Amino acid sequence: MQTAPQTTDELYEALRENDRRPYGRTRTVTAEELAEAAELFGEPVPLIHALLELQEAYTYGSEPRKSPVVFARLLNLFDEQPEVFDDRLRHQLFWRFKWVANALRCLPEVPLASLRQWQTEMRDRYEKAGLDLQPYYGQAYQLAAHVGEDTALAYELWAGRTRGMLSDCEACETCERALYHLAAGDDERALRAWEPVLGGEESCQEEPARSVSYALLPLLRAGRTDEARRLHLAGYRGCRRNPSTAGEVGRHLEFCALTGNEARGLELLAENRTLFEEVDSPLAQLDLLTGVEVLLARVGALGHGELPAAGFPGRSWTVASLRAEVRRRADDLAARFDARNGTTAHTDRRAARLGRAPLLESLELTLRPRTLEDVVPATAPAAPEPAEALPEAPAELIGRARELDEQGHPDAHACWARLRALTTAPDYVHPDDPEVGPLVRLRADLLEEEATLADRKDAHADAAALYEEAAGLYEDAGLPGHAVFARASAVLAGAQVVPPGAAEEDADPEARAAAQVAVFAQAHAELVRLHEQAPGIAPYLEARLLRLRVSARGLRLQASGDREHVAPILAEAELLYDFATRHGLTGQIAAARLLRATTHAMAGDLPTALAEADGLVELLRTDGPAWHLPRALSLRGKIQFGLGDAEAAHASLSEGIRLAAEWPAEAVDVPTLHGELAQACMGLGRHDEALRHLTRSAELELRAGARFDAFCTYSNAAQLSLDLGRIEDCVALLDSLLVEPDVVDGELDDRLVAQLRLTRARALRAGDDLKAATAEFVALAAESAGWDDDPGSHAMIAAETAVLLGEAGEFAKAREAVDQALAAHARDPRYELVSNALRELARLQAQQQGPEGLTGARVFLDDAGRVADAARAVGFEAHGRSLDTALAYEHGRINAYAGAYDEALAALEKALGLLGEPGADADVAGEWAECVRLAGVVEGVYLERAAPALARVEAAADRLTGLGHTEAAESLTGLAERLRDGE
Known part of the structure; x- marks a missing residue:
């Protein structure tokens, strides 16, 4: 609170403002300040309102020690000046006797006798005030359940009574009845009792979050896993990071632990870390800590006790160390409650929760299924596993690496990785073998491999530098052919480096494209020069040089989009194909055909591209090399999808993914394959499958270290789930992404993070x-x-x-x-979007405020009019109806809301004139019909001109029916009947 209220009106406004804040320290501190300010006015009623707000902040901010103190002040005010409590304030006062009873139960230091004394006080007060005692019996039952006494009689005395004005809400009482049956071991009856709350028919401040958290395990035991999954997502979102729902958070952690979602459990634990210090209720702490312990015990049992875990502030924790601390604190709390209550109920309940075995080995809860291996701290990437065991002797390993590299075999990467590890060891001794060559050659080989991997990750500047260094070492080793190829590779990598400032917004796109075309043309000329100056090099190296030449031509086509560059690419590809065929280089034959198919696809000649891709796939099936097949299938799938054959594309891409599993990750871009297959799935209407492939693509990108690409893919998955109406899936996915360390630390691109948050905000809006x-x-x-x-x-x-x-x-x-x-x-026009917003604001203000809101609504419409004028001046065309038409219709609707019916009718007739007569387009016909309908209502009902309104509506209905728009005509025929009947 910046300044204290100076008048009671300011105080009430500040109280209303604070009531809109979420529960937590900010709201509580403000409520404390407002209560102090209210004291200064010397008036009881403002003070009562401020104290009620303060008690609510303490109650729902999980500070049960303070709530009874505030209530005692309210009770004293009531005893001293009962006349200042109107019916509403009196109702609030007696309602909150239950809040105090709940608060006292949460505190083990409060003797059991004091709890019973408070219940007696509540009963006496209710009887004296002539109030129904059902709420008192409800508190008596809850105390018996808390203590662990026989609850049968207490339950009947409460549940058998008729509800009254001060009874807990239907949702809360439903939960208590369900928990009674659950404690008796009757899952089925408990779930039946819970149906109105779980189904969304009943709710309140605490519900359905509380009921959902308790119902999750019974739902699993009943085999209702889909319902449990859905409720977990929605229920967790309703209680996350909220001190007053700490126990609910604990039960969601327990649910994760018992369904094979330990990794998600650790993620949710980290998200709720603040609860360790914010929850001041010992009973809520016990509930939370027991759920945390269930999770940590499960993670430890799976052998991951050394994983980092989010725990109490002030130190770093592992799963094992945090579990020990949680166990110590929770055991102490349970013992304190049992000592107060004279039973072992809380210790027994803890033991029962901790002793539960997992209910499911695996239940996919979110669009981002993760295992504990996925949350292990990042280390250096593991070396790729080859298909065959690698030789142990360095000389044999070097020979094997070069043999595989010459073939283009993907297992070469594993050999080079092993050799890199060997050569960096202090005790490495290079083989003295003429076949192996000097150490400088091996170092050149390893540099070239490192450059290749950098190039594939688009780190072109690094790749160019590494290739150049490798070229120098090859020259030192007396291998000019290898040096030429390394230098040529550096040329092409360098041509792909984006110059600083080239991507700035104010740069001319055409100029940038022209500059890129020139760079690639120059790179091609340099490649030709290098090729011509290297006669007699090994055929496999010469084929690779020819392939670089094709690639340079292809990059030029990409940059320019000019079809005149297609023929030179195909000519270069033909040179490569002929050369590879003469020398029996099967890998380069396949590469030439792949480049040919790709070029036709880039040129827009998809039928020819498909024929090439089909031929390539058959060639690879018969002659190999097999590791090229997934890439060829990927290309064929993309071409098939471009030709509108989603089914064939799905088949090709699915086979590509299946075959890619047989090769190291470096051989195939599997994340892209999954992304392409997601598109095919969307084309076939297989939305769930599309989501699975998108999220799989993203997770693979994450594992490969391509975090920006991964988050982009996840963003697409979130948007798709939102488009499909899967709101909770969308929010849960985004919540998971937004707590990733690099997002929290601000290391990820801020615009991408903003896009994720924007999608989440839209999903929250769609979910009401x-x-x-x-x-x-x-x-x-x-x-x-x-x-x-x-x-x-x-x-x-x-x-x-x-x-x-x-x-x-x-x-x-x-x-x-x-x-x-x-x-x-x-500065950057968004005509349709801004116009839509202004018109919607005008509608909302007129609808909510009626005639009083007409002036403000018209100001919004005036702004929308200026936007429409500017759009018309630059020739902007909206996607749907024109901005002028939409504006005229909105003027009509808003004036109708505000009771300005003549103005409304004039505006609607203007809108009809702008729309023109309906034609074949069903959307236009629908808009026209709605405009006629509203005009008919204004004219015939509000202006009481039934005859002309009826003529207008009947003529429009006939017109629409004659055009075949029967559905659009139905709303008009219904209105015509009302007008004829004089309604």
């Missing part, structure tokens, strides 16, 4: 979590305001933020946000 969605949009709008290089994106985010604020009725803040959008739009 408007409060969370609005908070995220507001934060993103503030951050994107600094994107001077991308004002268009800020315009988009600010516009969406404004609409959400409008939906919440906060039109002053919405005005600020949409003004930001307009300012950014002026």
